[in-house]
Amino acid sequence: MIGIVSYGAYIPKYRIKTEKIAEVWGEDSDRITKGLGIIEKSVPNVDEDASTLAVEAARIALKRADIDPQEIDAIFVGSESHPYAVKPTSTIVAEAIGATPHMTAADLEFACKAGTAGIQICLGLVKSGMARYGVAIGSDTSQGRPGDALEYSASAGAGAYIIGQKNLVAEINGTYSFTTDTPDFWRRPGQDYPSHGGRFTGEPAYFKHVGSAARGMMERMNTSIEDYDYFVFHQPNAKFPLRLAKKMGIPKEKVTPGLLTPYIGNTYSGAIMVALSNVLDQAKPGARILVSSFGSGAGSDAFDITVTDRIEEVRNRGTKVKEFIDNKEYLSYGKYVKHRRKLKM
Amino acid sequence: MVEGIPSIWRKIPNRYRLEGNVCETCETAYFPPRVVCPKCRRKGKLVKKRFSGNGKIYSFTKVYTPPTGLELDAPYHLAIIELSEGPKILGQIVESDDKKVKIGAQVKMVFRKMKEDGNAGLIHYGYKFKVID
Numbered sequence: 001m002i003g004i005v006s007y008g009a010y011i012p013k014y015r016i017k018t019e020k021i022a023e024v025w026g027e028d029s030d031r032i033t034k035g036l037g038i039i040e041k042s043v044p045n046v047d048e049d050a051s052t053l054a055v056e057a058a059r060i061a062l063k064r065a066d067i068d069p070q071e072i073d074a075i076f077v078g079s080e081s082h083p084y085a086v087k088p089t090s091t092i093v094a095e096a097i098g099a100t101p102h103m104t105a106a107d108l109e110f111a112c113k114a115g116t117a118g119i120q121i122c123l124g125l126v127k128s129g130m131a132r133y134g135v136a137i138g139s140d141t142s143q144g145r146p147g148d149a150l151e152y153s154a155s156a157g158a159g160a161y162i163i164g165q166k167n168l169v170a171e172i173n174g175t176y177s178f179t180t181d182t183p184d185f186w187r188r189p190g191q192d193y194p195s196h197g198g199r200f201t202g203e204p205a206y207f208k209h210v211g212s213a214a215r216g217m218m219e220r221m222n223t224s225i226e227d228y229d230y231f232v233f234h235q236p237n238a239k240f241p242l243r244l245a246k247k248m249g250i251p252k253e254k255v256t257p258g259l260l261t262p263y264i265g266n267t268y269s270g271a272i273m274v275a276l277s278n279v280l281d282q283a284k285p286g287a288r289i290l291v292s293s294f295g296s297g298a299g300s301d302a303f304d305i306t307v308t309d310r311i312e313e314v315r316n317r318g319t320k321v322k323e324f325i326d327n328k329e330y331l332s333y334g335k336y337v338k339h340r341r342k343l344k345m
Numbered sequence: 346m347v348e349g350i351p352s353i354w355r356k357i358p359n360r361y362r363l364e365g366n367v368c369e370t371c372e373t374a375y376f377p378p379r380v381v382c383p384k385c386r387r388k389g390k391l392v393k394k395r396f397s398g399n400g401k402i403y404s405f406t407k408v409y410t411p412p413t414g415l416e417l418d419a420p421y422h423l424a425i426i427e428l429s430e431g432p433k434i435l436g437q438i439v440e441s442d443d444k445k446v447k448i449g450a451q452v453k454m455v456f457r458k459m460k461e462d463g464n465a466g467l468i469h470y471g472y473k474f475k476v477i478d
Binding site (some may be wrong): 013045046047048049051052054056066083084092095096097098141182327329345 | 357358362363395416417418439440455456457458459468470473478
């Protein structure tokens with residue numbers, strides 16, 4: 001057996017409403033809220049970044065696990081907003097949770113899917129016996145250019161998963177990836193904000209990859225939509241995952257428990273990790289979950305997961321995603337600009 | 346003033362995971378860690394200890410004129426926290442409004458950026474505290 005020993009998610013306390021951003025740029029806020037399906041998004045505090053978010057998520061995961069941090073042999077942190085261009089985020093996390101020094105660590109980057117790439121690497125290391133436990137984290141404090149469509153969605157959050165072979169809260173039955181070179185979204189060195197292909201980010205990028213990975217996973221597991229209780233898809237907005245579900249014939253109620261974009265925006269590398277945490281916060285033992293992440297550039301990692309009895313024993317030990325979503329404070333656009341350091345001082 | 350790299354590095358165990366020490370002879374806990382137990386002197390035996398991060402506000406003030414590197418944080422609460430294990434430490438209180446910040450309020454440790462040496466220098470990470478609702 002191999003799978004998730006524990007999990008933890010973290011969402012910063014601050015939010016900005018879509019209407020506050022729309023107001024500044026003279027956009028029709030109802031049209032945008034409806035179009036993207038985003039009511040508000042999370043905003044980090046001035047003293048938070050992808051490292052601090054990753055540490056908080058990892059600490060919650062450790063609270064839910066009965067392991068000694070010294071048994072963690074590998075840590076991977078996926079992000080597109082690593083605080084340093086050179087100097088790992090993963091060493092900061094490793095030191096903060098007390099996993100150093102007899103271990104390996106590295107930072108990953110693959111737009112929004114770097115966290116699930118970390119889960120796959122941990123699965124490989126644990127299965128081969130190279131690591132007793134591996135920690136995979138997706139964490140981002142993503143930025144959108146002021147006035148750009150991305151500004152309504154780019155938000156902050158993190159999710160951490162401890163991968164191992166004992167005391168699992170969820171078994172990972174299989175994983176499958178679908179990857180091509182698709183230039184839908186990018187950021188060149190030294191640039192503060194990413195560029196994207198507008199409508200091109202949809203059909204040839206998101207839908208093709210997330211859909212193919214999900215279908216490929218089911219083909220390999222010899223399963224169909226009826227076999228799963230939950231579908232967790234990457235969520236750059238609320239519209240894409242729901243449209244994909246509709247296209248694939250998946251009932252909406254199997255998708256909404258893992259759809260958080262309306263309340264927190266797109267937390268990039270954190271998105272699928274936080275969404276899956278929200279499903280684990282409520283799933284019954286035996287529930288089967290199909291996950292399909294997405295990273296622009298482009299690729300999708302799919303996982304077939306079965307929740308175990310242990311989930312009910314450990315889930316209440318840590319702060320749940322719903323508690324983070326409900327504990328919020330709204331910012332004005334001015335304060336948001338300060339928090340995101342969009343103002344050059 | 347920019348703190349030297351060795352000094353920042355040396356404080357990583359203390360700042361990142363609240364590591365201090367405790368004297369096994371008299372059971373007094375210290376943060377930051379002591380080299381010698383001032384109570385037991387030669388009879389003391391100091392061992393590493395990671396504090397829970399739970400504590401309460403012993404005293405506090407509000408800072409409106411911050412030092413360099415904390416301009417964006419101001420105004421903020423600065424407090425002496427009495428850790429549940431005993432030691433008193435100075436720390437910033439985050440995301441807790443004026444009504445909640447009072448003497449005796451329960452706090453827990455959070456991991457934050459303590460300071461940044463400009464845009465090109467090091468980022469100093471470590472503990473801050475938050476009032477528990």
